[in-house]
Amino acid sequence: MAREGARPTYDPAGHDPALRAALQDLRTGRWMSMRGLLADTTTWWQWTQRTQVLATAAAGTDIVRAWLDEEPHSIPAVVMHARIAVERALRAHREEHGRTRELWREAWQSCAAAARASPQDPVPWVCLLALATLDREQSRPEHRVAPPEPMLPPGPWGLLAEAGKRDPFNREAYHRMLQFLYARGPAERLAEATGFAQWAADTAPPGSALHVLPLYVRVERYRRTGARDAALDLHWVAEDAGRETRQALHSWFEVTRTDERSPLDLNHLAHALWGALQFTDAARVFEALGPYWTPLPWIHRATDPGDRAQALEVFLQARARSSAARKQS
Incomplete structure (x- = not known):
């Protein structure tokens, strides 16, 4: 409990001390705590949250690549590799980097590999939803699927459904879908998001x-x-x-x-x-x-x-x- 009036801190781990410890080790170039944390994660909610936060912290490093080289058959390492690939593609898109399309393609391939390695895992599908925001013209057919309700717009509904089969009402999946709708057009398109x-x-x-x-x-x-x-x-x-x-x-x-x-x-x-x-x-x-x-x-x-x-x-x-x-x- 915070002392009343105390200035709070921004901590991506929030009320998850085990995640905080893994992040601290990650920042010093060590991956064993991350490995142990993910091995001990028992709910899809925590799995989704923890992999997202870890990927944000690790995207500028080669830590997960080192882990994957050491344990090429590790499913958590394969999923984290996909997470990082997606984070890098999204960052490149925001920065209008010349390698955005190349990184997008690499991220898509990493997500497909993670989905094959961990077929019950919602995270690869959440990652594909995140990549959908880069396709503003909805050029890929999976990004213009008919909606489940007539008042909703076409979009990557199949990807959302795949995530939902594995973890119904997955928080990040719906936020990624919301971001896809934000990316579709100017302010008036917010009616779709609403x-x-x-x-x-x-x-x-x-x-x-x-x-x-x-x-x-x-x-x-x-x-x-x-x-x-x-x-x-x-x-x-x-x-x-x-x-x-x-x-x-x-x-x-x-x-x-x-x-x-x-x-x-x-x-x-x-x-x-x-x-x-x-x-x-x-x-x-x-x-x-x-x-x-x-x-x-x-x-x-x-x-x-x-x-x-x-x-x-x-x-x-x-x-x-x-x-x-x-x-x-």
């Missing part, structure tokens, strides 16, 4: 992180349109925003444990509750965050969208306001 997020939340069971998905779309809408703080404040107290926030609170936060929650989801829920003036409930979510925070979505409240220090100040102000209201209630 419909998708609402559909996902409405079909998800209690305890699923997909109940938080609509809150991400609300933040993205205002990031793209450049709305000012006052407009954002009015947005969060609207009836539909309140309904989505309550759904996330009651159907996800109140029926899950700390180790089942993504810090990013907690930050989005705390932000939404604070914006909706639901300070007492927001204080509960801030308390669940403990000593951690994430720059998103707070950075979109900063005057300078890239100023993390200012984003942290917004977070601290929101936490203090919520805590004060809780003490008075």
Whole structure:
């Protein structure tokens, strides 16, 4: 539990101390802790989360290649190799690097190899969903499959279904699908993302992180349109925003444990509750965050969208306001 008023830290491991230890070893060039961590991972939720965080940290190194050279038949090493290949392709795309298409092709091949090596694993399919965001023209047939509902747009629904067969309502798979929809066009296409997020939340069971998905779309809408703080404040107290926030609170936060929650989801829920003036409930979510925070979505409240220090100040102000209201209630 964080001391009240203490400045939080950004830690991609969040409330997962075993992942934090593996990350520390990874940063010093050692892979045995990563190997042990993945061997001990027993749920697809943790497997997906841990491989994603590890790949983000390892993408600029040759650590997983060294592991794979040492243990070429290791399934976790093969999956991590695919994860890193995808991360590198996505980074190249963001930087408009000349090797993007080559890295994309290599990543696709790595994902296919991981799917063959670990047929029950949702991660290779989640990775293919991530790569789909690079195909803005939907030139590949698997990226323009008919949707499961008529109000939804064509997209990589088959890839999402494959991930869902292995891990129903996989959090990252749905976020990757949302990113694919974001990449399809300008701000007005956010209507598709809104419909998708609402559909996902409405079909998800209690305890699923997909109940938080609509809150991400609300933040993205205002990031793209450049709305000012006052407009954002009015947005969060609207009836539909309140309904989505309550759904996330009651159907996800109140029926899950700390180790089942993504810090990013907690930050989005705390932000939404604070914006909706639901300070007492927001204080509960801030308390669940403990000593951690994430720059998103707070950075979109900063005057300078890239100023993390200012984003942290917004977070601290929101936490203090919520805590004060809780003490008075």
